[in-house]
Amino acid sequence: MFFPFNTNILHFEGQSGYLEFRKTVIFLAINPEELQQSCKLTNRIGKKYMENFTKAMVGLDLSAMDGVLMKKVAFLSKLLGIEKIYFIHISKNLSLPEEIKDHYPDILAPLDESIKAEILVNIKEHPFPKEIELEVIVGEGNPRDTILRWANIKDVDIMIMGRKNEMEGSGSLAKYMAQKSPCSVLFLTENSEIAVPKKVLIPLDFSEHSNLTFKFAQKLFEETNTEILALHIYEVPTGYYKTGKSYEEFAAIMKGHAKKDYEKFLQKYKHQHFECLFLMDEKENSGKFITRMAQEHQANWIIMGSRGRTSSASVLLGSVAENLVEANNMLPMLIFKKKGENMNLIDAILKI
Incomplete structure (x- = not known):
């Protein structure tokens, strides 16, 4: 089935400028x-x-x-x-x-x-x-x-x-x-299907921003039966060797702590339990890593909080969200924010 729409494009170019009208008819194919x-x-x-x-x-x-x-x-x-x-x-x-x-x-x-x-x-x-x-x-x-x-x-x-x-x-x-x-x-x-999300990947750091994101995802699940898959990226601290543990041993410890933090997060905010991936930060670009994980697990949406950091050794979501925006042009993505959290910046812009 094809759905046409028209666009008229107006161009100005050159020192004196010239005018060009272009009308294009584009057909979108939809099953x-x-x-x-x-x-x-x-x-x-x-x-x-x-x-x-x-x-x-x-x-x-x-x-x-x-x-x-x-x-x-x-x-x-x-x-x-x-x-x-x-x-x-x-x-x-x-x-x-x-x-x-x-x-x-x-x-x-x-x-x-x-x-x-x-x-x-x-x-x-x-x-x-x-x-x-x-x-x-x-x-x-x-x-x-x-x-x-x-x-x-x-x-x-x-x-x-x-x-x-x-x-x-x-x-x-x-x-x-x-x-x-x-x-x-x-x-x-551009090329994502026109459909209700079937499976959503949610990167978490267990902060209040993660709580808001998880609430949204839970409502999505309740209303549309969308499959929810959480993702937590943990790090091994640079001073791990001072404990006498090997890198692999300390990585296992950090993964165990991350799993406990997830359970505490669910209990604190009374969230439903969804499957969560616990993956170690391998110093790959975080945006590319999250996009790759979404594709490997067949998620067709990504939803994440814009920022937040807890005592857990997790990646700062502010920078991760920015990396994700740069890296991902394949999957629809919702960057969930507390409304008004950047109002100081907006107020400054309004005064310009």
Whole structure:
């Protein structure tokens, strides 16, 4: 089954600038049986599932990825409990050069209005639930800081961004949002299937951030029967040799402590028991390691807290989350945050 959508792309280039309109029709191929099965499951979830994410902001770049992203967001909106979606596009410069205006007098509408109209056309081509309120924001300025400013103004609960297949240069904005966003960030990848998560990998360090992430995963399991697989990465301290133990012996001790910490974590927060992998940090890039583990265990989503460190010898999740954003462009990924934890930074940006 093929679903078409259109994109109109406006380009300016050169010292004087030239104008180019390009209209592209792209067809997304979707297996009808998988789509029907996923729709039935989504309908069973109901209108209000995750209260964490009432208001969402979706970042757009006017590329073909926008249509892919909209289709995925439309499908997942009920699952996430979204009631309002802000679609945002920020350009560095929305002014048309005078020379362009002289050569193209038929261009009457300001560029921001033209872009907004095109986004609205794209939105109408996707099956967003009627009860969800949709709004388009087109602005000018530094995309990173301006998007964060609007996220604060609109008090959104989750940022949603697309990840393209090409890794080079595509992860800078994504990494920045993972670092600085005042709320959770969901990255939806270009080639991932449009479906409710079947199996989710959750890296844990047993902190309060891990608790919030685990709560989300538990609700996901209860409502959709999604399989949950936890992952804890432990380290062998550099001074292990002073104990008289070998590296292997101390690694076994640390693994035993990690297992006990997991049980304490479950008891403290009254969580349901899910399978947990206990793997030693082999000094591989943490993002690549987690992505590889997810693929090896056939997980099709990754959910993790943005930061947090306990007394357990675990990897700092703040840096791990950033590495994961850089390394993973294959699997959908939710970086779960305490809303407002970066508000000091946002306040500083708002004063600029």
